[in-house]
Amino acid sequence: MKVLVIGGAGYIGSHVARLLADKGHDISIIDNLSSGTEENLFPEYAFFRGDILDYPWLVSVMKQGYDAAVHLAAAKAAGESMRRPEKYATQNLTGTINILNAACEAGISRLVFSSSAAIYGEPKYLPIDEAHPKDPTNFYGFTKLEIERCLEWYDRLKGLRFVALRYFNAAGYDLEGRVHGLEKNPANLVPVIMEVAVGLRPHLEVFGTDYPTPDGSGVRDYIHVTDLAEAHCAALVRLMKEPRSFAVNLGSEQGLSVLEILDAARKITGRSIPMVMTGRRPGDPAKLVASSAAAKDLLGWEAKHSDVETIIATSWRAYTHHFAHDA
Ligand code: UD1
Numbered sequence: 001m002k003v004l005v006i007g008g009a010g011y012i013g014s015h016v017a018r019l020l021a022d023k024g025h026d027i028s029i030i031d032n033l034s035s036g037t038e039e040n041l042f043p044e045y046a047f048f049r050g051d052i053l054d055y056p057w058l059v060s061v062m063k064q065g066y067d068a069a070v071h072l073a074a075a076k077a078a079g080e081s082m083r084r085p086e087k088y089a090t091q092n093l094t095g096t097i098n099i100l101n102a103a104c105e106a107g108i109s110r111l112v113f114s115s116s117a118a119i120y121g122e123p124k125y126l127p128i129d130e131a132h133p134k135d136p137t138n139f140y141g142f143t144k145l146e147i148e149r150c151l152e153w154y155d156r157l158k159g160l161r162f163v164a165l166r167y168f169n170a171a172g173y174d175l176e177g178r179v180h181g182l183e184k185n186p187a188n189l190v191p192v193i194m195e196v197a198v199g200l201r202p203h204l205e206v207f208g209t210d211y212p213t214p215d216g217s218g219v220r221d222y223i224h225v226t227d228l229a230e231a232h233c234a235a236l237v238r239l240m241k242e243p244r245s246f247a248v249n250l251g252s253e254q255g256l257s258v259l260e261i262l263d264a265a266r267k268i269t270g271r272s273i274p275m276v277m278t279g280r281r282p283g284d285p286a287k288l289v290a291s292s293a294a295a296k297d298l299l300g301w302e303a304k305h306s307d308v309e310t311i312i313a314t315s316w317r318a319y320t321h322h323f324a325h326d327a
Contacts, residue, residue, distance in 0.1 A: 002026045003236065004066045004108070006052065006099060007073030008045070009036025012114065012170055012225055014179050016070055017045060019229040020236075030061060031073070039181035052095040059102045068110035068236050071099050074143070077187045078118055078283065081140035092143035100150065104158050110239040111151075112232050115164040115247060117221075117288060119145040127291035130166070130249060137283045148247060161243040163235035163299075167228060168221040168251035168290045172311040173318035175226050180318040189261060190222070190311065194319040197271040204273060206258050208280035211287070217258035219287040221251035224305040224314070234299040248298055251290025252306035264308045269316050 003020055007013040008029030013036065021027045021044060028046040041047050048061045052073055062069070074092045075081070081088045096113075103111060118141030119134050136142045144166075154160040171190040173179055183191050195201045209216040231250050266273050295301045305311075 001067045001236065001240065002028070002065060004028050004030065004062065004069040006030045006069060006071045007036065007114075009033055009038065009040045009181070010072060011183050012167075012228060013070070013072040014040035014181060015174060015225045015229040016072065016232045018042065018174060018179055019226070019233055021045065023233060028064070028066070030058075035075075035184060037181035040179055052098050053090065055098050055102065058098055059105050062102045062106035062108060066106075066108050068112070068239060069099070069103060069108050070112040070232055070236070071096065072114040074114065076116075076140060078138040078140045079187060079281065081138050081143070082283070085139045088139050088143050092140070093146060096147045097150070100154050100160065103160060104154070109160055110236070110243065111160060111162045112235045112239070113147065113151060113162055113164045115148055115166045116141060116144045117166055117168045117249065117251070117290065119148065119166065122285050123288060126287060127253060127289045128249065129291040130247060130294050151245070155245045161239055162245045163239055164247035165228070165231055165235060166247060166249045168223050168249065168288065170225050170228055171222045171315065172224040172226065172305070173314040175305060175310070175314060177314070177317050177321065180321045182318065182322050189220075189258060190315055193262060193265045193273060194315050196273050197265060197269045197316070198319050198323050202274065204262060204275040205278045206262070206275050207278060207284060209277050210280075213257055213286055215257050215259045218284055219255040219257045219289070221254065221289045222256055222261070222306060222308070222311055223250055223252050223303055224311055226305050227252070227303045230304075231295060231299060231301045234301050238299055246298060248295040249290045249292050250295055250301075251292050252303040253290055253292055254306070255287060255289045256308055261308060261312070264312050265316075268309065268312045
């Protein structure tokens with residue numbers, strides 16, 4: 001299959017591209033390298049550097065004969081989205097509308113879209129399944145929800161078949177240590193812990209230790225990025241075989257607390273990783289855990305590498321590799 005991976009130099013996109021190439025697909029990447037990095041691009045890929053906001057350029061690339069596209073080009077910091085909604089409106093909403101229109105113009109009718117558990121908002125029940133009410137608590141989640149709704153209309157009106165993958169907390173790096181381009185200025189827990197471990201930050205701030213959880217810190221469903229990549233491959237195969245659109249959660253169905261992750265990171269890295277307890281971060285729910293039953297049913301997918309040891313060990317290898325080569 002000839003697949004266009006939009007945002008393929010980024011954290012999740014680079015893992016998706018790597019796995020698709022491993023499975024023998026012909027990979028082209030679009031990325032503006034604003035958060036992605038050239039380090040994540042492998043020689044066998046065709047690379048088009050440019051911006052999804054540049055519509056004529058986007059159409060010209062998308063017209064080069066692809067069987068399907070995967071769209072992962074978006075801004076994703078939930079906190080920042082509340083301070084800079086205009087950035088998220090432009091990059092996520094306008095950027096995606098451009099991709100949908102360009103796909104229609106170019107005759108690409110299969111799309112896998114990076115959605116997020118952020119579309120659900122404050123959990124009404126756990127585990128969260130796809131029927132859970134969708135009421136995002138941040139603008140980032142709103143952009144993902146609006147795009148899903150737009151996809152449904154393009155499915156009906158333009159015949160664009162899609163699978164929307166609602167990621168829970170993506171973490172970890174390639175199991176074979178081949179991807180080591182790191183995220184710039186990360187805000188997510190695992191990369192922040194890694195930056196403390198390598199000495200880039202003085203300490204981890206633990207956002208809240210008074211939640212109604214076993215140790216008081218926030219509980220999330222961490223899903224290894226290779227598991228996510230496998231789901232994208234399964235979604236593409238399914239779309240080619242049976243062009244029917246749907247949205248599924250991707251999670252490990254396990255909850256891990258901030259303090260459990262920190263503890264595992266201290267053991268695996270052998271670093272002290274200082275922490276300070278600060279107040280809750282606004283908009284953070286106490287606990288989020290996925291039901292991934294629909295992904296199992298529709299994609300034959302389940303998490304296989306999302307234990308805390310694999311998540312931390314693969315992240316640590318990427319960070320130590322990067323800083324060994326940077327030094
Ligand atoms: C959020 C989104 C998620 C999105 C992800 C992408 C919501 C509810 N969730 O996840 O859908 O895919 O961003 O970026 O909008 N923490 C600390 N200290 C830190 C960083 C995090 O204690 O320095 C804690 C948080 O309070 C939370 C956990 O670690 O309990 C995970 O946080 P984070 O990695 O930022 O992800 P979410 O906010 O869960």
